[in-house]
Amino acid sequence: MVVLKTSRELKAMREAGRISARALKLAGEAVEPGVNTAEIDRIVHRYIQQQGATPSFLGYNGFPASACISVNHVVIHGIPKKSQVLREGDIVSIDIGAYYGGFHGDNAWTFACGDVSKQAQALLDATRESLFEGIRAAQPGNRIGDVGSAVQRYVEARGYSVVRDFVGHGVGAKLHEEPTVPNYGTPGRGVRLLPGMTIAIEPMINAGVHTVRTLSDGWSTVTTDGKLSAHFEHSVAITSDGPVILTLPD
Numbered sequence: 001m002v003v004l005k006t007s008r009e010l011k012a013m014r015e016a017g018r019i020s021a022r023a024l025k026l027a028g029e030a031v032e033p034g035v036n037t038a039e040i041d042r043i044v045h046r047y048i049q050q051q052g053a054t055p056s057f058l059g060y061n062g063f064p065a066s067a068c069i070s071v072n073h074v075v076i077h078g079i080p081k082k083s084q085v086l087r088e089g090d091i092v093s094i095d096i097g098a099y100y101g102g103f104h105g106d107n108a109w110t111f112a113c114g115d116v117s118k119q120a121q122a123l124l125d126a127t128r129e130s131l132f133e134g135i136r137a138a139q140p141g142n143r144i145g146d147v148g149s150a151v152q153r154y155v156e157a158r159g160y161s162v163v164r165d166f167v168g169h170g171v172g173a174k175l176h177e178e179p180t181v182p183n184y185g186t187p188g189r190g191v192r193l194l195p196g197m198t199i200a201i202e203p204m205i206n207a208g209v210h211t212v213r214t215l216s217d218g219w220s221t222v223t224t225d226g227k228l229s230a231h232f233e234h235s236v237a238i239t240s241d242g243p244v245i246l247t248l249p250d
């Protein structure tokens with residue numbers, strides 16, 4: 001069942017979104033050569049707790065950290081580790097959720113560590129833009145397929161592929177709600193978008209093939225061809241005035 005939120009609930013979701021976004025901003029500022037991903041997770045954890053919020057991911061289905069940190073060919077769900085030291089040229093996807101006032105915010109961004117290759121930067125740019133293409137398509141009266149096809153069209157035109165095995169989702173009192181929000185689809189198909197719906201749009205875009213596999217740690221999901229992958233996400237409310245991003249730092 002898709003849960004519609006009242007305007008008061010949307011206000012509360014903005015607060016949870018703000019905390020998530022600020023945590024993500026802090027995490028991004030910490031990305032630099034020589035830093036290990038466990039340090040970044042610690043910064044995220046401390047900030048979210050200082051706000052009186054709870055990290056949405058910590059303990060979720062047993063996930064052991066507050067942030068998912070996925071480097072280079074890791075698509076999503078990377079587990080932060082002391083032994084993973086960032087290097088110049090890495091691309092670092094950080095996914096963070098915060099639970100506050102009864103609601104979750106969920107957002108992700110892929111950061112460049114120092115100078116990255118032209119190819120890596122192009123993938124980051126295309127994935128980020130595809131997120132905003134998806135958001136622009138999230139108009140009341142449109143359907144989920146309009147969002148997914150907007151993302152898909154944008155990235156496939158640039159030679160990239162859309163991960164199929166993981167998708168966006170409704171977000172609210174639960175971290176993952178209905179409907180699912182694929183980053184591919186057919187215009188005019190799927191669940192109709194209504195004011196009060198809140199969805200996390202999160203393109204996961206690969207430089208090579210779209211197929212992925214999960215490593216033996218049970219979480220880290222990597223591209224099967226070892227090529228780079230990027231991930232950008234915002235939690236978005238559908239309103240009668242159009243889509244509103246809930247995960248903004250201010």
Ligand code: MG
Nearest residue numbers: 106200202233
């Ligand atoms: Mg999400």
